[in-house]
Amino acid sequence: MTESMLNQYLPDQVSPPGDTLDELLETRGMTQAELAERTGHPRKVINEIVKGKAPLTPATALQLERVLGVPARFWNNREMHYREALERQKERHKLHKHLPWLEEMPYRSMIKQGWIEKRDDKIDQLIEVLKFFGVVSPVQWDEHWCSAQAAFRKSPAFQADPNAVAAWLRQGELEAQKIYCQPYDRKAFRAVLIQVRRLTVEPPGVFQPEVVRLCSEAGVAVVFVPQLPRTRASGATHWLSPDKALIQLSLRYKSADHLWFSFFHEAGHILNDGKRDVFIEEGRNGEGPVNEKERKADRFAANFLIPPKQWAGFVESRIFTVTSIKRFATEVGIAPGIVVGRLQHDGHIQPSSCNSLKVRLEWVESPEKLPATSHSEGDT
Secondary structure, eight states: OHHHHTTTTTTTOOHHHHHHHHHHHHHHTOOHHEEEEEEEEOOHHHHHHHHHHSOOOOOHHHHHHHHOOOOOOHHHHHHHHHHHHHHHHHHHHHHHHGGGHHHOOOOHHHHHHHOOOOOOOOHHHHHHHHHTTOSSSSSHEEEIIITTHHHHSSOOOOHHHHHHHHHHHHHHHHHHHHHHHOOOOHHHHHHOOOOOOOGSSSSSHHHHHHHHHHHHHTTOOOOOOOOOOEEEEEEEEEETTTEEEEEEEOOOOOBHHHHHHHHHHHHHHHSSOTTOEEEOHHHHHHOOOSSSSHHHHHHHHHHHHHHHHHHHHHHHHHHHOOOHHHHHHHHHSSSSHHHHHHHHHHHHSTTTTGGGGGGEEOOOSSOOOOOOEEEEEOOO
16 A cells, blocks of 8 residues: 555545555565564454454554554554444444434424534434434433423423424523623622613614623523424523523514513513523413413513503503503603503503504524514504
């Protein structure tokens, strides 16, 4: 074997380094017996290395370097790649039985969102999904999401399609890993929320990066992640570490007032609930929260966005026109669409009333997948 042939060795080739050694011996006109004599190995050992029955050890690689003039690193790399290829073959064989699990996962939607790569081979596609979740097999996936993430499964939203919800939550974790945060500071986060509230009057291009920046300075990573089909989640909260919390938001209802309510609802969980708690919010669908912690988070969001005393005075007036709503929103310093959403939710106006004040949001088709203003809803 020439030096150029050695340099053309392909690591993906599944053949033992003994094949290369046998070829080289033939080129040099050297027998296995002579090589055994030159290296001090029994003939049987050399023969087993050539046949791939015995590993080519680092010590033998050094010996081959002296005898044959081929660097030890070549033989070590050859052996390493061969053993790795064997393990990959074994792993693929074991994963074959898990292909039905792949079909239960929303991997086609994940590909469409750009979360994972599309693979033509089903085993390769299964491996892509496992890499996305950071687990070695569906067995470990089930253990993690059924045990460590058991609290998620208590949510009605999780029951919609637990696999889709798990994928959405995992993407949130991956996005949050990219955000550097200062250690969580409850007092600082509370102060940040006051600044965030002022951003409700701004377009997404302004409020989105500012919300992320401000919250990161108080130890909270905020991520905007499009939901997958059948996810049914408008927001989620949990702690990535004792010093870093996560608020994850979708555009399930494609309305700015819903997005802001979800944000402050999740913020309420961070401020008032334990660090071991995890929450998924379905949104304000009229059915009401399922437990006291959710009801408390709802109250926090409603009262933080619109102070109770000012809200009571406005409701008592019973004048809910576009003009009066705009005036009140300006007085309290929030977007008028939030006032409309509150009036509709509390039953003071019809769901079809004053929707011209609501801002619709859509996802921008970009690698970041960020929300953007689409248009205001028209009155119907």
